[in-house]
Amino acid sequence: MSHPLLDLPPLTAGHFASIERKVAALLRTGNDVVITQGEALLPLEGCIRSGARPGGAALNVVTGPYGQTFGDWLRDAGAEVVDLEVPFHAAAGAEDVARALAAHPEIDFVSLVHAEAATGNTNPVAEIGEVVRAHGALFMVDAVASVAAEPLEVDAWGVDLCVIGAQKAMGGPAGVSAVSVSERAWRRFAENPAAPRRSYLSLLDWKQRWIDTGRRALPHAPAQLEMLALEACLERIEESGLDAVLARHRAAAAATRAGATALGAPLEPFVHRDRDAAPVASTLRTLDGVAADDLVARALAIDPALPLVAGGGALAKEMVRVNHYGLDASLDVVLRTVRALGTALDVTDPTAALAAAEAAWTA
Numbered sequence: 092m093s094h095p096l097l098d099l100p101p102l103t104a105g106h107f108a109s110i111e112r113k114v115a116a117l118l119r120t121g122n123d124v125v126i127t128q129g130e131a132l133l134p135l136e137g138c139i140r141s142g143a144r145p146g147g148a149a150l151n152v153v154t155g156p157y158g159q160t161f162g163d164w165l166r167d168a169g170a171e172v173v174d175l176e177v178p179f180h181a182a183a184g185a186e187d188v189a190r191a192l193a194a195h196p197e198i199d200f201v202s203l204v205h206a207e208a209a210t211g212n213t214n215p216v217a218e219i220g221e222v223v224r225a226h227g228a229l230f231m232v233d234a235v236a237s238v239a240a241e242p243l244e245v246d247a248w249g250v251d252l253c254v255i256g257a258q259k260a261m262g263g264p265a266g267v268s269a270v271s272v273s274e275r276a277w278r279r280f281a282e283n284p285a286a287p288r289r290s291y292l293s294l295l296d297w298k299q300r301w302i303d304t305g306r307r308a309l310p311h312a313p314a315q316l317e318m319l320a321l322e323a324c325l326e327r328i329e330e331s332g333l334d335a336v337l338a339r340h341r342a343a344a345a346a347t348r349a350g351a352t353a354l355g356a357p358l359e360p361f362v363h364r365d366r367d368a369a370p371v372a373s374t375l376r377t378l379d380g381v382a383a384d385d386l387v388a389r390a391l392a393i394d395p396a397l398p399l400v401a402g403g404g405a406l407a408k409e410m411v412r413v414n415h416y417g418l419d420a421s422l423d424v425v426l427r428t429v430r431a432l433g434t435a436l437d438v439t440d441p442t443a444a445l446a447a448a449e450a451a452w453t454a
């Protein structure tokens with residue numbers, strides 16, 4: 092008996108290369124794209140272990156938990172690490188990065204998370220990229236939570252290494268990711284004797300065996316399901332139009348923040364300024380001793396399909412995350428979220444909050 096998920100023919104080299112080109116188009120880059128079969132942490136770790144080295148120095152901008160992970164890898168790779176810690180309710184500023192680089196001229200690698208789904212903030216990559224380029228460091232951006240949620244211009248912003256995953260705003264599957272690699276980054280990797288080789292983490296292996304041989308023969312059999320799903324979500328974005336997809340995410344964030352504020356309940360946007368709030372997901376802070384994890388459980392009991400989760404670790408008591416990405420970047424999901432949170436917080440009449448959310452969506 093045949094089955095739609097089984098008995099698939101192997102993916103051809105040409106087909107695989109065409110998916111890479113679609114990713115490159117989405118990222119607005121002429122750089123090489125490597126599709127990695129594994130979660131986004133795979134290329135992120137590969138980039139750091141290839142680009143950072145003993146004797147080197149790195150600036151790690153920390154605006155959430157992923158930045159903390161990068162710092163561990165950078166130290167592990169032997170680099171001197173300067174952590175630029177930014178409060179989770181705000182964003183990094185280009186002037187902070189400029190100051191850190193001026194204080195540490197030896198820095199040759201900068202890692203930055205574009206948007207943090209876990210904390211709900213987004214950082215001005217274009218402005219920071221300008222500062223990093225002027226300094227001359229290699230620039231790595233984790234765009235897992237920003238791709239397809241907000242503008243991402245890899246070449247215009249001078250991003251040497253841009254990592255994405257399909258499972259957030261792209262609306263694709265978890266477990267497949269990609270990275271774009273600039274010429275400069277390839278040179279740095281090649282000059283780094285500590286860069287992984289003959290390893291699942293090795294981007295250089297991919298370059299040698301796939302890119303440098305003209306993308307004619309695949310070094311291994313790609314995971315068909317993941318690749319076909321990645322292709323499908325890229326095509327769906329193309330069909331809707333990227334601008335429309337970005338606009339949906341922007342509207343969902345604005346509407347969630349406006350609706351939560353207008354509930355008049357012990358709840359406020361976690362990220363203070365609208366411009367620092369990530370379009371991919373909105374975080375809300377509970378007040379007056381309301382436990383965020385209890386609130387999430389009560390709201391999910393009312394509407395189990397909502398994309399609600401409490402903050403991770405220490406944030407579980409004070410942060411509600413609304414993961415309005417992919418198909419959940421819709422007015423319906425936002426309104427149901429505001430309604431369920433209102434009911435769970437004993438708001439008797441959510442009419443004004445729903446109207447505020449709808450108005451923000453339309454604006």
Ligand SMILES: *Cc1c(COP(=O)(O)O)cnc(C)c1O
Pocket residue numbers: 129130131132133157204205206207208209233234235236256259265266268
């Ligand atoms: C979700 C996310 C990741 C992790 O992606 P995985 O594919 O689960 O490894 C990394 N960085 C950011 C900013 C994310 O939002």
